[in-house]
Amino acid sequence: MKFPYQLYDQDGKKFNEQSILYDQSSYVLEFAVKLSNEEKEYIKRNYSSILRHYHGSMYALEIKNQIGRLSLFGRSYEIQSRKWNEEKVNELWQEISREAATLPFHAFSVSRREYESSFEEQQKVHYHQWIFIRDELLYRSDLQTAWQTIVRDPNTILLQEDQTEDPSFISRIHERSWQHLIEHGEVTRISENHPLARTDLARQLSRQMKKEEDVLFPNQIRESIKYITHDTRENRFLKYVLLECKRVTDWMETYLSREMSRRSIHLLDEWWRDNVRIRQLIQQMMTVHWMDEVGEYQGFLGNSTVMQQRQGYRQWFSFYQELLQGIRYPWERQELGKLVESKTIDKMYEYWCLFQVLQAVEKSTGLNRQNITLKTNAEFGVYLGEGTCLEYRWKNQPLRIYYNKTFRKGFESYSIELRPDISLYWKGAWHHFDAKYKQTDHFVKEDVHTMHVYKDAIRGTVTSVALYPACGTKTMEFFSEKRDLQIPIQGVGSMHLMVGEENHFLFRWIQLILHEVPFGKEGNK
Numbered sequence: 405m406k407f408p409y410q411l412y413d414q415d416g417k418k419f420n421e422q423s424i425l426y427d428q429s430s431y432v433l434e435f436a437v438k439l440s441n442e443e444k445e446y447i448k449r450n451y452s453s454i455l456r457h458y459h460g461s462m463y464a465l466e467i468k469n470q471i472g473r474l475s476l477f478g479r480s481y482e483i484q485s486r487k488w489n490e491e492k493v494n495e496l497w498q499e500i501s502r503e504a505a506t507l508p509f510h511a512f513s514v515s516r517r518e519y520e521s522s523f524e525e526q527q528k529v530h531y532h533q534w535i536f537i538r539d540e541l542l543y544r545s546d547l548q549t550a551w552q553t554i555v556r557d558p559n560t561i562l563l564q565e566d567q568t569e570d571p572s573f574i575s576r577i578h579e580r581s582w583q584h585l586i587e588h589g590e591v592t593r594i595s596e597n598h599p600l601a602r603t604d605l606a607r608q609l610s611r612q613m614k615k616e617e618d619v620l621f622p623n624q625i626r627e628s629i630k631y632i633t634h635d636t637r638e639n640r641f642l643k644y645v646l647l648e649c650k651r652v653t654d655w656m657e658t659y660l661s662r663e664m665s666r667r668s669i670h671l672l673d674e675w676w677r678d679n680v681r682i683r684q685l686i687q688q689m690m691t692v693h694w695m696d697e698v699g700e701y702q703g704f705l706g707n708s709t710v711m712q713q714r715q716g717y718r719q720w721f722s723f724y725q726e727l728l729q730g731i732r733y734p735w736e737r738q739e740l741g742k743l744v745e746s747k748t749i750d751k752m753y754e755y756w757c758l759f760q761v762l763q764a765v766e767k768s769t770g771l772n773r774q775n776i777t778l779k780t781n782a783e784f785g786v787y788l789g790e791g792t793c794l795e796y797r798w799k800n801q802p803l804r805i806y807y808n809k810t811f812r813k814g815f816e817s818y819s820i821e822l823r824p825d826i827s828l829y830w831k832g833a834w835h836h837f838d839a840k841y842k843q844t845d846h847f848v849k850e851d852v853h854t855m856h857v858y859k860d861a862i863r864g865t866v867t868s869v870a871l872y873p874a875c876g877t878k879t880m881e882f883f884s885e886k887r888d889l890q891i892p893i894q895g896v897g898s899m900h901l902m903v904g905e906e907n908h909f910l911f912r913w914i915q916l917i918l919h920e921v922p923f924g925k926e927g928n929k
Contacts, residue, residue, distance in 0.1 A: 406478040407443065408436035411465065419481075425474065427467050427485045427749070433476075435461040451476075468748070475673040485749065487843045487873070494543055496752050496903050497743065501539055501733065503759035505726075506773040507794075509734035509786045528737065529730040530655045535744055536732060537649050538678055540723060541685055547723055548685075553716035555692055559638045564630045594619050634694040637701075638710045638717055644701035645724050646686050653683045675745065734778070734788040750841040754825050755788075757839040757871045758807055760907055761826055762794065764914040765805065769798050790823075803918075804829040811862045819861045824868070828917065834865040835917055840872050847881045847898040855896035866894050869913070874900035880909050 411419040412432040425431065438461060439447070447455060447463075454474075456464045467474075467483055474481045485493070540547045594601055601619045656679045663672060689695075705711060711721040726732065733740055742748045743755070766772055779793040780786050790808040797803070806827040811817040824836040836858045840851055847870065855868035877900075884895030901907045 407439070409477060410434050410436065423481060425467055425481050425483045427483060427487075429467050431465040431467070432458070433463045433465045435463075437461070468750075473674045473677075480673065487841075487875075488749065492903065493747055493749055493752070496749070496756055497747075498539065498543055499903065500743070500752060500755050500759065501535075503762070504734055504755070504788065505732050507734045507778055507788065508774075508776065509778050509788065527659075530652055531659075531737070531740075532731045532733055533652050533727055534656045534679075535740075536727060537652055538682060541649075541682055542678060546719060550716045550719035551689060554642070554720070557716075558634055558694055559636050559710050559714070559717065560632050560634055561636050562630060562632055634697045635699050636710075637705060638708055639694075639698045640701040641705050641708075641711065641724075642717075642720060643690070643695065643698050645720060645727075646689055648724075648727070650683065650686050653679050653686070672745070734786075736787050736789060739787075739789060750839075753841045753873060754839040756903065757837060757901065758805070758826050760871075760901060760910055761805060761828065761837060761914070764907070764911045765796065765803065765828075765918070767911055768915045768918050769796070769803070771796050771798060798918075801831065802829075816863055817861045818863065820857075822858060822862060824858055824862075828914075830918060832864060834862055836862070836865060836868045838868070838870050840870050842872055843875065844872060845877075845879060845900075851898065852883075852896065855898075859896050867917070868896045870898040871910075872898060872900045874902045878902055878907070878909060 410433075411423075412434070413419065414430065414432075419425075419431070433455065444457075454466055454468075456466060458464045465476075474483050484490075488496075596619055598619070656675070660672060660676050660679065711717050735743070742751050762773075762776075775796050777795045778786050778788070779795060780789065780791060788807060791810060792807045793809075794805045794807070795802055806829070808823055808825060809827050811822045811824075813819065813821045825839045826837040828835040828837070836855075838851070838854065838858075840848070842848060842851075851870045855870055858868040859865050879900050880897065882895055882897030884897075899907075899909045899913070901910060
């Protein structure tokens, strides 16, 4: 539905369709006409996440940690972040998706799969596949660079083929023509001016046939032709992969059309544009000059060293292997939607911090992602969500990292129920980390209080640390009960982490927890 309205900022200034909105901001939306109950219900059903009724025909438009394009009753606005631009947010998602794909999760239990219809499972698979295709083609350059390498030097094979030609259209003959003449014995008359009329073969045939007044020659010439073709099994496979990607975009087009017709979710129009861009890229790839020679893939690639070793081809082969995995992201559909449909930055940052802790643990212990066990209390499947435990085995002891673990009042917590973002458990001690998507250079006062609550209320807690995004110089602050250590192992503190870089503060702090290694003077602020 489209409703005429006017949008104002907090100072009462009017916005037009090209105006820029900012995250973490509130605006006033006033409808030009009185809304019916049916229209109010439509707004509540479709826009309740960003619109809150204020008075009469006036609503509060609340933009949270989301950036991109917002479609609002027929108008389109660009939402920007005062902290990070869209490129930075995409970089954040790329790091999350790469890390998440390495977790050993499974989508459904055996009993759940029996109750799932094949159609529903196909929808989930296509949804995950589309996100993966979008990331590889639009956000990362490796796959497109690999394609350019293939286009510059495509795989070809040399073929040899025997062809029978009319002598009127050739100027040279092959030695097999003699054998063909012996086998068939048929000749034809050619012009005296024909280039082959002066050959010994033509003169001998004319004498043998006793028709020296005519110039005779074999009526068919057998030639062996060698030629280079792009119609190889490897190129057929590439064509097949491109067509498979196109089929996924066809599915997404149908999905978006269906979703847009019944609900106006934030950023759906951006997904539409991304889908169009993917289709255009695939179309460009399909129209390279040699692709017309390539036939249909027959489902047999064999042990192709080209696909396994040759630059360009092996990247696309690896891409297809990952595409076949189907469901690759360890989140429930609703949670995945927050990350990729709505681009909820604070949630993305929270998951990113979790993977930074995992990386620091693995770097400090020498373990890798294959050593991890994913545990959850979910009824169906194993997902990354509230209460998930990621467990390593190190020095014959469990080393556990929890995501959003609930510490219950009267049991794990002395006073109130608490749920830190990330909790590390080692040798009977808890170490908590909270992701704070705030642009600040120092430990924020209310966050200091929260860290103290974790430290004092949760039984067995040794440290509580707030994690902030760093845009420039990375810093660290810490407050401790012990004053004799440079960076003590007990207390509360904060760290600033940089997206796209190694975070030495966090790594050294994890080392301190696991090995009780002094942090060093360079670790101080």
